[in-house]
Amino acid sequence: MTSSDWDSMDGDQKLERARALADVTGELERYVQLSHEQAGTIAHYKKMYDRASSLARIGVWECDLANEQLTWTDGVYDLFELPRGVPVVRPDIVAMYDEESRGEMERRRAEAIRDGTSFAIDVRIKTARGNLRWLRLTADIEKDETGAPVRIFGSKQDITEQKAAQEKVEMLRAELIHLSRRSAMSAMATTLAHELNQPLTAIGNYVAGTRRAMIDGNLAPEELERSLSAIEECAFGAGDIIRSLRQMTSENPTERRVIDPNVVIREAATLATVGAGGVSRLRYDLGADLLIWADPIQIQQLVINLIRNALDATAATPEPSILVATGRENGMIWLRIDDNGAGIAPELSETLFDPFVTSRPGGMGVGLSVSRTIVEAHGGRICARNRPEGGASLHVSLPAADESWADLPSTA
Ligand code: ADP
Numbered sequence: 001m002t003s004s005d006w007d008s009m010d011g012d013q014k015l016e017r018a019r020a021l022a023d024v025t026g027e028l029e030r031y032v033q034l035s036h037e038q039a040g041t042i043a044h045y046k047k048m049y050d051r052a053s054s055l056a057r058i059g060v061w062e063c064d065l066a067n068e069q070l071t072w073t074d075g076v077y078d079l080f081e082l083p084r085g086v087p088v089v090r091p092d093i094v095a096m097y098d099e100e101s102r103g104e105m106e107r108r109r110a111e112a113i114r115d116g117t118s119f120a121i122d123v124r125i126k127t128a129r130g131n132l133r134w135l136r137l138t139a140d141i142e143k144d145e146t147g148a149p150v151r152i153f154g155s156k157q158d159i160t161e162q163k164a165a166q167e168k169v170e171m172l173r174a175e176l177i178h179l180s181r182r183s184a185m186s187a188m189a190t191t192l193a194h195e196l197n198q199p200l201t202a203i204g205n206y207v208a209g210t211r212r213a214m215i216d217g218n219l220a221p222e223e224l225e226r227s228l229s230a231i232e233e234c235a236f237g238a239g240d241i242i243r244s245l246r247q248m249t250s251e252n253p254t255e256r257r258v259i260d261p262n263v264v265i266r267e268a269a270t271l272a273t274v275g276a277g278g279v280s281r282l283r284y285d286l287g288a289d290l291l292i293w294a295d296p297i298q299i300q301q302l303v304i305n306l307i308r309n310a311l312d313a314t315a316a317t318p319e320p321s322i323l324v325a326t327g328r329e330n331g332m333i334w335l336r337i338d339d340n341g342a343g344i345a346p347e348l349s350e351t352l353f354d355p356f357v358t359s360r361p362g363g364m365g366v367g368l369s370v371s372r373t374i375v376e377a378h379g380g381r382i383c384a385r386n387r388p389e390g391g392a393s394l395h396v397s398l399p400a401a402d403e404s405w406a407d408l409p410s411t412a
Contacts, residue, residue: 050074054078056157057157058157059076059078059155060154061073062142063090065113065151068090079156080096081129082128096125102123113149118138120136120139121136122134122135122136122159133158134159138155139154173373173377176370177373177374180301180364180370196242199237203231203235207231209227240267256293256294256295257294258293259293260291261294261333265284265324268299269282269324272307273311281320283321283323284323285323287326287327290328292378292398294398295378298377302375302396305367307322308367309367309368310341310394312341314339315341316341322338322339322340323339324336332398332399333398333400334396335397336393337394338393340389344384344385352384353372355369357369371396375398379399382396
């Protein structure tokens, strides 16, 4: 509008135009106000994000796949202890990962880009200031409209403290398992010594008898053969006990491997029932072709705990009987120990697997809690119930080892 347009207007027209202008100005003012508010909201959200990310020690990153250009939020700079905003070059950053983490991360990244999938891994880095840190890294793929991957993005969070706490818990758990093994061993020490003494004395007697017969010149070859077989049997019996003992007292945790649970159960039963009466109470109903991926010493300890509890529970039963059964169901290997003892006291039913729960005078109450720790660490479950016919039944299930693992080293 020119000034001559304005001049040619009458009063009403001028008023109307002035009103229209005022409306537009008002509209503009509202927009300015709104964008101020939005800028304020964005600044507020950024402040909230910065606070939350520094509290959670987390940052967000992305990488343009066309040129490998990295973009980080301040949180990621802080995690790597690099000055905020400095340009970051991917090969320099990848070099800060330890070798194993780097290999794993590059492999998972390549898979994610190839398949368009996301992933999460824990990696270890050495920061620019030389500190070692554990980071939890998550990553996802952004695709263009044709479905081609264009960007990889995700978060990085400092989990160093969680890792340290986790390692401590694992160390304490291993220590507790070892302590409970030692306590079971010391409880069995006297009977074990007695049990070992028997075959050794018998061997001595056979040797003395054979020597006497030889000196007297009346050692028939069949008699010599019989003595040697008896000596052999005693020596093997003692050897079995010593072998199981050596495992039980070993300080170091063993590796997991494919094992036949029945073999471990038999060994554990030898140790747990050593001494008068024990063996005769045990009956077996063991399934065929069972394999689990497990630490044999821990499984042995689990079975010893359960059998010793069943022995205790049946100590006063007139005709004590303990059934040890194994089988396979739905990809799980199960182990059941049934006894005809007094059954689990009702007041213990809720807390049976908690530490330091015991009804035995002098009992430590760690056997079942350690047993549960062992079972759960192997991805299994343990439960207890009283049998309708009397006595208790302890049921353990552990994931079966895959058929294809069968050619891995096995105790079977
Ligand atoms: P402890 O044997 O030192 O008492 P456990 O943790 O092995 O510790 O067992 C805890 C308690 O669970 C036992 O004191 C006993 O009361 C009960 N219990 C365990 N197994 C049986 C069983 N087979 N029959 C009856 N009670 C059992």
